[in-house]
Structure formats: structure tokens, C-alpha cells
Amino acid sequence: MTGDLLGDLDMFETDLFGYAAARERDRALPKLPVAIAGDARDTRKDGDAGPAKTARQDRGLRSWLAGAAAEKIVALAYDRRGIDLLETRWRGRGGEIDLILRDGSEIVFCEVKAARSTQEAILRLRPAQMRRIHAAASEYLGRVPEGQLAQVRFDLAVVDGTGCADILENAFGHF
Template sequence: MNPILRALLNRLLGDRGERAAARLLRREGLRVLRRGYRTAHGEIDLIARDGDVLVFVEVKARRRGVPAEAVTVEKQRRLTLAALHFLKRHGLLECRSRFDVVSVLWPDDDGEPTLEHYRDAFEAQGRGQMFR
């Protein structure tokens, strides 16, 4: 497959996955505040509030396998730095926060995906570690 077409299809799958993940989080009572927060360190797919906790959500959408396994330690480090950027920029360094992962597994047909929400999926990584 053409690499440009593959990248476009992956982006479309990722966008659909983020929308499905946002719906799931809302059903679970979280308030989605932001989608696609970009920094030099990377992107945070969703930022939500769960009571008094700020939640940084990584969404992994795939057609097969275990999507959540793609959240490597390096990805966790980049997400930590991006979250720290967000907290500093908005004066929220004292705010409790956590990292969640939403796994979205799409069926081969156009059916509904299987979603799994992993709360508190990992701790802050690297030199930008945050405190709870």
C-alpha cells in the first residue's frame, strides 16, 4: 500500500478511535476538556477531568492485537513531558493528575469497536515526573 495512503488511513482510524474514547469517558462520568493537545514533546489525545483529578488519556486504536501494548515506556516519557507542559502552561502544577489509556479495537467490518479503559495505566516517567 502507498505509504501516504497508509498514513491517511491510520490517522482516520485514530480520529475515529479518539471520538469513541471520548464518548466512553463521558459515559463513565468524566468531563472531556481538550482533544489533541500538541507540544514539542508530542500530543496528548484527550485531557479530561474525573472529579478533582486531571486525566491525561492516550488512545490506541488498532484493527488487531492489543492496542494498549503500544504505549511503550518511551511513549509514557513523552506523554509525561507533554502533561507537565500543560500543567505549567495552565498554572495547574498543584492539581492531582493521572495517566489513563483507552484501547480501541476495531472489527474488520464497520461494526462497533471494543473499548477498554485502563485507569491510572502508568506512572509519570523520566525527568518530568509529577507528584500525586
């Protein structure tokens, strides 16, 4: 991250949309063996370098890149509102928080979803995920001077297929 949100966004768009070209380049590279010769898991034939990436791995990479791009779009939207970005993909023992921001005296914990519609994103935010976000937020608050007395807000940000961000402030309750 360079600190320049527009430059970072361009980098992620390049990564996201250049993925197919990168995959083609990767296919041209020699593959390293995934099992040691003679190992019981070694199912390779002579001259075979091992299995290619699975469809599941491809979907996982695409999802990760789409999520990272969506987070950049949302961070830019908050920046335009004058809200300071503190952390991205902050991970605690309780779980991960996509974006942590400061809006004046308030700490904002934001869950970012890439979805076709806001309604679809709301349905994807399950109670178990909200509990994990609350647990991680509680852990994060233990590291700031205000501690558990800090004013907090939990937002849900949705990025649709066109790249438009919709931020729902106070989308889910306080812990």
C-alpha cells in the same frame, strides 16, 4: 467539532468508512503538478499531471482516520461516565496527548490506541512515548490554575476492531 459527541462520531464513521469512495472521487479530479516544469525533479511526461498518492500516504491517511475515530469512541465512553473532555490532540513542545479530561478534581491524560487486543496496545506503548506524554502533560499543567500540584492520572484506552473501548485507568505511572 460540533460539541455533540454522537454527531461527531457519526461524522468520523462516515469519513472512515467512506474513505474508499472519496479516494475514487479524488482519482477522477485533475491532478496538479508537483514539480515546476523544467525543474530537475520534473520527471513528468507531456500530459502527465504527476505521481498519484503513494501506498504509504494512503496508509497514513487510513491510520489518521482510524485514530481520530478511536479518539471519538473513547471520548464518548468518558462522556457516558460523566467525565468532561477538555482537549483533543493537544500538542505541546514535549509531544501530543490524545485526550485531556477532568474527572472531578483529577486531570486525566489519555493515550488512545486502536488495536486488536488490549495486550497488543499495551505492548505498543513504549517508554519513549510515555516520556513524551509526561513531558507534554507537565507543560499542560503549567497552564492550569493548580499547576504541578494538580491530581493527575494517565490512562490508556484501547479501541478494538469492533469499535469497543476498554479504558485502563492509571495505566502508566506519574512523572
